Amino acid sequence: MSDKKGMFIDTSVCTGCKGCQVACKEWNKLPMADEIGLTGNSYDNTGSLSAVNWRHVKFIEQFSDDRSQERWLFMTDSCKHCQQAGCMEVCPTNAIIRTEFDTVYIDHDICIGCRYCVSGCPFGVISVDDIKGTAQKCTLCYDRLQDGQQPACAQTCPTDCIQFGDVDDLMKQADTKLELLKLNGNSEANIYGKSDVLGGLNVFYLLMDQPSVYALPENPQLPSKKQAKSYFMSVFGLIGIGLVGLLTFRANRMKQMAEDQHQIQG
Numbered sequence: 001m002s003d004k005k006g007m008f009i010d011t012s013v014c015t016g017c018k019g020c021q022v023a024c025k026e027w028n029k030l031p032m033a034d035e036i037g038l039t040g041n042s043y044d045n046t047g048s049l050s051a052v053n054w055r056h057v058k059f060i061e062q063f064s065d066d067r068s069q070e071r072w073l074f075m076t077d078s079c080k081h082c083q084q085a086g087c088m089e090v091c092p093t094n095a096i097i098r099t100e101f102d103t104v105y106i107d108h109d110i111c112i113g114c115r116y117c118v119s120g121c122p123f124g125v126i127s128v129d130d131i132k133g134t135a136q137k138c139t140l141c142y143d144r145l146q147d148g149q150q151p152a153c154a155q156t157c158p159t160d161c162i163q164f165g166d167v168d169d170l171m172k173q174a175d176t177k178l179e180l181l182k183l184n185g186n187s188e189a190n191i192y193g194k195s196d197v198l199g200g201l202n203v204f205y206l207l208m209d210q211p212s213v214y215a216l217p218e219n220p221q222l223p224s225k226k227q228a229k230s231y232f233m234s235v236f237g238l239i240g241i242g243l244v245g246l247l248t249f250r251a252n253r254m255k256q257m258a259e260d261q262h263q264i265q266g
């Protein structure tokens with residue numbers, strides 16, 4: 001057994017009850033949001049992950065134009081505890097660390113609230129709490145893991161949608177479940193978070209449709225990769241501008257020479 005702990009989120013059995021959200025708030029003593037209100041366009045009133053919502057159950061509510069047909073998908077979302085974590089890569093104070101459970105944890109004593117990690121995470125997971133002045137996200141209940149317990153959300157989930165354990169074992173379970181779903185005609189079902197996604201997500205998902213349907217990026221990138229790409233784009237851009245300038249100069253020069261010759265002959 002490895003020390004790599006994580007979660008298999010089986011969205012095929014999520015009922016959208018939000019028990020996991022409540023358990024997270026309660027265990028981690030996260031306050032209510034300042035404003036509570038109906039969004040007006042969804043049964044989900046949380047909207048997104050935030051400094052005070054480390055877990056959020058996404059509601060994907062699909063209706064036909066005449067609203068006679070409908071489909072509901074749910075996905076309980078949180079930090080993915082990525083193998084290649086963009087947040088860790090950009091943190092200037094090394095406040096974001098990898099724990100003995102291979103999870104990604106923010107040390108609030110070292111965090112200076114600079115917000116680099118907010119833009120470094122390709123999943124929009126981290127927010128800075130304006131009152132505490134530090135970055136906030138799911139810890140995979142680090143305190144509970146140290147105590148030999150499973151995370152609060154996993155313990156609470158009534159349908160076993162959130163399964164906690166050894167990542168390699170969980171991935172085998174997910175593969176078996178995926179096979180079963182496909183046999184039952186769920187052709188779009190897929191696993192999101194294998195090694196092709198940032199080296200693997202310790203918190204990975206069995207989805208019932210394509211990742212984009214759940215607003216998950218198809219090909220999330222590390223900040224360094226994005227930077228390298230924009231660097232090359234800038235270099236090629238500069239070369240292009242230089243070439244255009246050179247060609248324009250050459251054309252003007254040729255034109256001038258032709259005019260001079262014409263005057264001499266005249």
Ligand code: SF4
Pocket residue numbers: 078079080081082084085086087088104120121122123124125126137
């Ligand atoms: S999901 Fe975002 S916050 Fe969580 S480990 Fe990955 S990059 Fe960091």
Ligand code: SF4
Pocket residue numbers: 023024025027028054055078137138139140141151152153154
């Ligand atoms: S693992 Fe713990 S901190 Fe993370 S979402 Fe679940 S309850 Fe919240």
Ligand code: SF4
Pocket residue numbers: 013014015016017018019020021057074076156157158159160161162
């Ligand atoms: S993951 Fe479990 S607890 Fe959370 S909404 Fe789905 S069924 Fe409810």
